Amino acid sequence: MSIQTKISNSTERRSHFWAAALPYLLITPTLFFVVVFTLLPLLHVTYSSMFAENQAVQVPKFIGAGNYTSLFTDPGFHDVFVNTLIYVIVTVPVSVFLALVLALLLNRKFRALGLYRLAFFYPTVLPMVSAATIWLFMYTPDYGLLNVFIEFFHIPSQNWLGEPRLALIALMILGIWKQTGYFMVFFLAGLQGLPHDIFESAKLDGANILQSIYYITLPLLMGTTLFVTTIAVINAFETVDQIYIMTGGGPINSTSMLLFDLWQTLFSYMDVGRASAMSVILIVVLLIFTIVNFVTTERRATYE
Amino acid sequence: MQNKRFTILSILIVLVLLAGALSGCAPAATSAPAQPPATAPAATEAPATTAPAATSAPVELTFYYPVAVAGPITQIIDGYISQFEAANPGIKVNAVLSGGYGDTLTKIQTTIKGGGTPPDVAVLLSTDLYSLVDANAIMPLDDYVKAAGGDTFTSDFYPAYLANSNYQNHIWSLPFQRSIPVLYYNRDMFKAAGLDDTKGPANYAEMVADAQKLTKPDGSVWGIEISSDGIPYWLFQSFVIGNGSNVFTAANKVTFDTPEVAQALQDFVDLPNKDKVMPPGVLLWANMPNDFVNGKAAMIWHSSGSLTNILKQAKFNVGVSYTVGEKGYGAPTGGGNLYMLKGIPADHQAAAWKFIQFMTSVDTQADWSIKTGYVASRQSSYNTQAMKDHIAQVPQAAVAAAGLQYAGPELATHDNAQIQKFLGDAVQAALTGKSTIADALKSAQQQADQVLSQFSQ
Numbered sequence: 216m217s218i219q220t221k222i223s224n225s226t227e228r229r230s231h232f233w234a235a236a237l238p239y240l241l242i243t244p245t246l247f248f249v250v251v252f253t254l255l256p257l258l259h260v261t262y263s264s265m266f267a268e269n270q271a272v273q274v275p276k277f278i279g280a281g282n283y284t285s286l287f288t289d290p291g292f293h294d295v296f297v298n299t300l301i302y303v304i305v306t307v308p309v310s311v312f313l314a315l316v317l318a319l320l321l322n323r324k325f326r327a328l329g330l331y332r333l334a335f336f337y338p339t340v341l342p343m344v345s346a347a348t349i350w351l352f353m354y355t356p357d358y359g360l361l362n363v364f365i366e367f368f369h370i371p372s373q374n375w376l377g378e379p380r381l382a383l384i385a386l387m388i389l390g391i392w393k394q395t396g397y398f399m400v401f402f403l404a405g406l407q408g409l410p411h412d413i414f415e416s417a418k419l420d421g422a423n424i425l426q427s428i429y430y431i432t433l434p435l436l437m438g439t440t441l442f443v444t445t446i447a448v449i450n451a452f453e454t455v456d457q458i459y460i461m462t463g464g465g466p467i468n469s470t471s472m473l474l475f476d477l478w479q480t481l482f483s484y485m486d487v488g489r490a491s492a493m494s495v496i497l498i499v500v501l502l503i504f505t506i507v508n509f510v511t512t513e514r515r516a517t518y519e
Numbered sequence: 520m521q522n523k524r525f526t527i528l529s530i531l532i533v534l535v536l537l538a539g540a541l542s543g544c545a546p547a548a549t550s551a552p553a554q555p556p557a558t559a560p561a562a563t564e565a566p567a568t569t570a571p572a573a574t575s576a577p578v579e580l581t582f583y584y585p586v587a588v589a590g591p592i593t594q595i596i597d598g599y600i601s602q603f604e605a606a607n608p609g610i611k612v613n614a615v616l617s618g619g620y621g622d623t624l625t626k627i628q629t630t631i632k633g634g635g636t637p638p639d640v641a642v643l644l645s646t647d648l649y650s651l652v653d654a655n656a657i658m659p660l661d662d663y664v665k666a667a668g669g670d671t672f673t674s675d676f677y678p679a680y681l682a683n684s685n686y687q688n689h690i691w692s693l694p695f696q697r698s699i700p701v702l703y704y705n706r707d708m709f710k711a712a713g714l715d716d717t718k719g720p721a722n723y724a725e726m727v728a729d730a731q732k733l734t735k736p737d738g739s740v741w742g743i744e745i746s747s748d749g750i751p752y753w754l755f756q757s758f759v760i761g762n763g764s765n766v767f768t769a770a771n772k773v774t775f776d777t778p779e780v781a782q783a784l785q786d787f788v789d790l791p792n793k794d795k796v797m798p799p800g801v802l803l804w805a806n807m808p809n810d811f812v813n814g815k816a817a818m819i820w821h822s823s824g825s826l827t828n829i830l831k832q833a834k835f836n837v838g839v840s841y842t843v844g845e846k847g848y849g850a851p852t853g854g855g856n857l858y859m860l861k862g863i864p865a866d867h868q869a870a871a872w873k874f875i876q877f878m879t880s881v882d883t884q885a886d887w888s889i890k891t892g893y894v895a896s897r898q899s900s901y902n903t904q905a906m907k908d909h910i911a912q913v914p915q916a917a918v919a920a921a922g923l924q925y926a927g928p929e930l931a932t933h934d935n936a937q938i939q940k941f942l943g944d945a946v947q948a949a950l951t952g953k954s955t956i957a958d959a960l961k962s963a964q965q966q967a968d969q970v971l972s973q974f975s976q
Contacts, residue, residue: 270653270934271973355806356798357738357815372738377748377800379951463749466801466947482625483936485650 257498264491269484282492292493294468295476298383302390302472303451310391311398311443315436318402319428332403339397347460350389351376354461376462379469386470389457394450398443405439406432445508452501473497578610578870581638583617583626585855587696588824588891592616595890603877610870620644620855627860631656637860639871642695645683645856646931646939649770652686653933653974658859659689663872675881675897679852679926686770687976692856693879694896696887698824699850699919699926700757702726702843706836708733708740708817719818719840722847723761723786726818730796733817742796744816745787747950749804751943752930754820754842756851758783760927761844766942770932771974775942776964783844784956788949801947808832822853823919827892830913839915841922848925854893894919932967933974941966 264282266275286292317335321328338346353360354375362372375385409432417427433440455474458464464471464479471479477497481490582600586592593616600612615638617623624647630637631654643651651657664672673681673690680694702719709716712732720726730742745754752766759766764779774780790797808825810816812832820842821829830837841848857875859868877883885900887893889909900906901920910917932938945963948954954962 270650271970273654351803351805355803356800358813374798374800374802377802377951379953465748465751465944466951467944467953483621484934485628485654 260491260494260498263487264495266488266491268488269486272488275488278488282488283496286489286492286496291468291471292476295471295473298468298470299452299472301383302387302454303448306387306390306394306451307444307447309387310395311440311447313391313395314398314443315402315440317395317399318406319432321399322403322406335399336396338393338395339400341393343393343456344460346393347389347457350385350457351461354385377466379466382462382466382470386454386457386461389461390451390454394447398447401439401443402436405436409435441508441511448504448508449501452497473500577608578866580610580612580640580867580870580874582612582614582874583623583638583641584614585617585620585623585642587620587855588822588893589828590891592891595887599878599883599887603874606877607870607873610873612874617641620647624650627656628654631862637862639860639863639867640874641858641860642855643692643858645680645692645694645697645852645854646929646935648683648686648691648856648931649933650935651858652691656861657691658861658868659691660693660859660872660875661689664690667876675899676879677894677896677898677920677923679923679928680894680896682928683852683931684856692858693875695855695857695878696891696893697852697854697856697896698822698893699852699922700754700820700842701823701826701850701919701922702818702820702840703811703825703829704818704838704840705811705814705833706838708814708835709838712817716836716838719838720843722843723758723845726843727790727794727796730790730818731794734796740814741798741810741816743790743818743820744797744802744807744810745790745820746802746804746807747787747943747946748801750939751801751946752939753851753853755783755787755942755946756927756930757820757842757849758786758844759849760851760925761842761846761849762786763844763846763849765927766930767932769976771971771976773930773932773938773942773964773967773971775945775967776960781956781960784946784949784960786845787946788956791950792952800951823894823922824854824892826915826919830915837915839918841918841925848922850922850926851929852923852926853929888916892916894923932971934970937970938967 263275265277265279267278267281268275321332321335341349354362356362356374356377357372359375361375366372373381375381413431414427417431422430453474454472455478458470458472458475462470464475473493474497477490477493480486480493584592584596593614596614600614604611617626620643623641624643627637627641627643637656676694677697680697681690684690684692684694704716704719706716709729712729714729714732720729726743732742734740734742747754756766759780762779762783764774764777764783766775766780767773791799804821807816807819807821808829811819811821812829812834814835826839842850857878859871859875863871879896881897881899882903882905884895884897885903885906888895888900889905895901895906901910901917930939930942941963945959948959949956953959
């Protein structure tokens, strides 16, 4: 009897142990990859950012915050930071807004609907490098498509990529064109999931189209909007291919953005310390955005 | 019972996954002991002592080369390698197309930083010399050059090209795919404008005068187009060298902020702003040949390497002349050299030198020049029958080589890419009116001085 109890006790304890350990075991593979490919590199890059390591200093030398102070006092890096912010602040709202408008327009039945949807979605399918090459031709002075178009309205031909005040705008137009169709698809999916009865009752109550969009559609699409905005912000920070293809960051630094500058610092200038400090800054900026986004999403969830 | 089985199953899955994950990173650990040379890069001779056993087996060289001009470059290179292997039965060459110049340098630098084995031979920019020496990535070729005849061997290379190979009394590379900016002009337009179409402008003043006659007031034709995108410092150096000066004096000393350089930049900026013979703003490098062959621009400055492509596309008579400054012709050199990388076994070194010698031989250089438009790096290449026949057919091909007598060295310093960007930014800032010429050059000089102060010579 006593033996019997002992056995049952020990199996119970053992199964208790397994029950407690199982969740940890289950997340081990994921944790392993997160640690090896995210956390360790993160710590490593933070560590290297405190060292001078470049073409002049082949053996890393500890300089504390030296890379950061030199970055923050560098007018070139200041330009890069401002360009990135402008790009984010302009492309995110504009492409999200346009995508919503397109989705609302295309969320009804009319002739050649599929064709329109295809046309607006098409830029998404193109690889960014091909899209940038196409736009490179469109922006060509004098005989480029865009200049031929504006000359039709008696606006003189512009050197889109060759003027500092226009080059960033030219890149933003490409960025918006490229991603709007993609976001439109999310909004379309969102719109098609909305219940019809609410709109019908609103109609009966005398709400016009704008009112029902503003008071019903938009609040119900909040989840989609937040998701799309997140993607748009990430896209904006990840802008690098089109800069590489179209402007190389120029004229002067007018189109250079964080990720491109980071790439250039590491692979053209071989400045490991400075590039590490730039990575840390990029990570911090993205972290701030993620926290803000997380907090607002949480609030929306409680609000609903 | 069922629950328990599930638990065991889950644990098994986790273990399998974990094993998979660990084995994913295992090769790095297991392969590390297999390559002791990588952990002891200082001991370059060490692998040689283990090598003799393998002398009968062919030496396998790895050769990295970038592609920087249009054309069937890979086929041409593969052709040379078959020729080389046929003549040297003990050597095999694996040619690796490594992207552009920047990609090739990046690949090699990251390999060295990561403790891996670099390729044996690579084509890299002639101006990468100081960065490569600083990174301890390349080997001097002195002993091999001496054995090949010393000065008698090197004297056949164009001095302007060989200038990029010397540093600290060592010779580090041999010129392979070299170029020079030239002035392409539309001979039909010259004739129509009443200009002498047998020669291009001899100096800056003549070029402006010609461009004014060639520019159509309605904007359909520009007299001249000079790109200031990509590597803006390069074509700008033509102005400076044509003014009898240059933008640097040593590997750690640039002279951006001098009256001669300021005058050269003024000349560049005057073309669009004062004389209105060039479109304003920064002009893209890739658009220039298109503008020229389509009759949008009567003259352009571009690499001699674009000759083959331009002749193929132009439907008019193309004239080739030299880029100019105020005092006359002037141009920087450009292009890539062959380097031998450090840390390769001794038997590879001898084979690598044979390969470098073959690729820079009189006949290979003549053939390479005929097929691509690069300037042959050796003067005797222009006395070969093949080259004579080619020039009889395409007389423009002889122009670039003859222009080398007016050439000065391309901007090459420590931390080269960054220094070149400082000057390039100054050129762009002046051209786009973002800052005055004086301010732009002063700031470029300050930035460059700050970087270069870290290097003692």
